[in-house]
Amino acid sequence: MFGKRLVVSGVIAILIGTLGACSSGGDEAGFDDGVTYGQDDTGTDTGTGTGTTTSTPTQDDTVHGLKDDVRHIAAKTTRATRPHLVRKCTTATRRVRHTSTSGSGSKRRTRTWYTTERYRSCSKVRSGTETYRRTVRAEQWCVELDDVNGDPKTDDVWYQVGRTVYDDARAADDHARLEFVPAHEGC
Numbered sequence: 135m136f137g138k139r140l141v142v143s144g145v146i147a148i149l150i151g152t153l154g155a156c157s158s159g160g161d162e163a164g165f166d167d168g169v170t171y172g173q174d175d176t177g178t179d180t181g182t183g184t185g186t187t188t189s190t191p192t193q194d195d196t197v198h199g200l201k202d203d204v205r206h207i208a209a210k211t212t213r214a215t216r217p218h219l220v221r222k223c224t225t226a227t228r229r230v231r232h233t234s235t236s237g238s239g240s241k242r243r244t245r246t247w248y249t250t251e252r253y254r255s256c257s258k259v260r261s262g263t264e265t266y267r268r269t270v271r272a273e274q275w276c277v278e279l280d281d282v283n284g285d286p287k288t289d290d291v292w293y294q295v296g297r298t299v300y301d302d303a304r305a306a307d308d309h310a311r312l313e314f315v316p317a318h319e320g321c
Contacts, residue, residue, distance in 0.1 A: 195315045195316070196313060196314065196315050197279065197282060197283060197293065197313070197314065197315075197316060198279075198282075198283060198284070198311060198312065198313035198314075199279030199280055199281050199282040199283065199284075199288075199291070199311070199312060200279060200280045200281050200309045200310070200311060200312070201277070201278075201279065201280075201303055201306050201307070201308060201309060201310050201311075201312050202278040202279060202280045202289070202290060202308075202309075203277075203278040204275075204276065204277050204278070204300060204303050204304045205275075205276040205277075205278070205292075205321060206273075206274070206275055206276075206300065207271070207273065207274040207275075207276065207321070208273060209269060209271060209272055209273040210269070210270045210271040211267045211268060211269050211270060212267070212268055212270055213265055213266075213267065213268075214265070214266060214267075214268040215263045215264065215265050215266075216263065216264060216266060217260045217262075217263055217264075218260065218261050218262045218263055218264040219258040219259065219260055219261070220258065220259055220261045221256055221257075221258055221259075222256065222257060222258075222259045223254050223255065223256040224254070224255050224256075225252055225253070225254055225255075226252070226253060226254075226255050227250050227251065227252050227253075228250070228251055228253065229248055229249075229250060229251075230248065230249050230250070230251045231246065231248055232246070232247050232248070232249065233245065233246050274294055274321060275294070275295055275296065275297055275299070275300030276292050276293065276294050276295065276300070276321030277292070277293050277295050277299065277300060277303045277312065277314070277316075278290060278291065278292050278293075278321075279291050279293065279312065280309070291319070292319070292320055292321035293314075293316035293317075293318075293319055293320075293321070294316060294317045294318055294319075294320065294321050295314055295316050295317060296317065299314045302314075
């Protein structure tokens with residue numbers, strides 16, 4: 135009986151290890167990392183990420199190449215309306231039951247009485263509409279590289295980067311060697 139349990143637990147351990155190895159691929163394994171990308175008419179990535187990635191950048195994610203161009207895409211907002219909610223409170227009452235016991239054994243008595251308790255009941259109620267600025271497109275900073283990762287055939291590749299990498303690339307000379315970890319490819 136002990137041998138049978140040992141075999142079953144061994145099979146389960148192998149299955150868990152196999153499933154763990156299969157699921158470590160992220161997007162390649164069909165798991166969503168929370169980032170969505172659009173494509174333009176040519177089928178290339180437009181890089182309009184709407185989420186954030188949860189993985190931390192590793193040394194393998196680093197790209198290097200020669201600076202070709204930089205691009206800043208300002209955030210695009212529009213006016214929109216939404217329901218205006220206000221907090222409305224009303225006072226109400228409820229009946230509360232109280233009990234008290236005294237004595238012990240066969241002489242134990244339970245006394246019950248009721249009181250009325252006041253309380254405030256608050257909820258959010260719609261009261262007209264309000265206008266606000268809705269973000270249609272998030273702000274983006276992009277860098278274009280030539281000779282990506284030392285390949286002279288890979289030119290004009292855009293990468294979306296953070297603000298500090300963009301500032302460093304903008305200050306660098308044309309065709310200067312840049313190395314950074316991009317947020318994702320495309321711009």
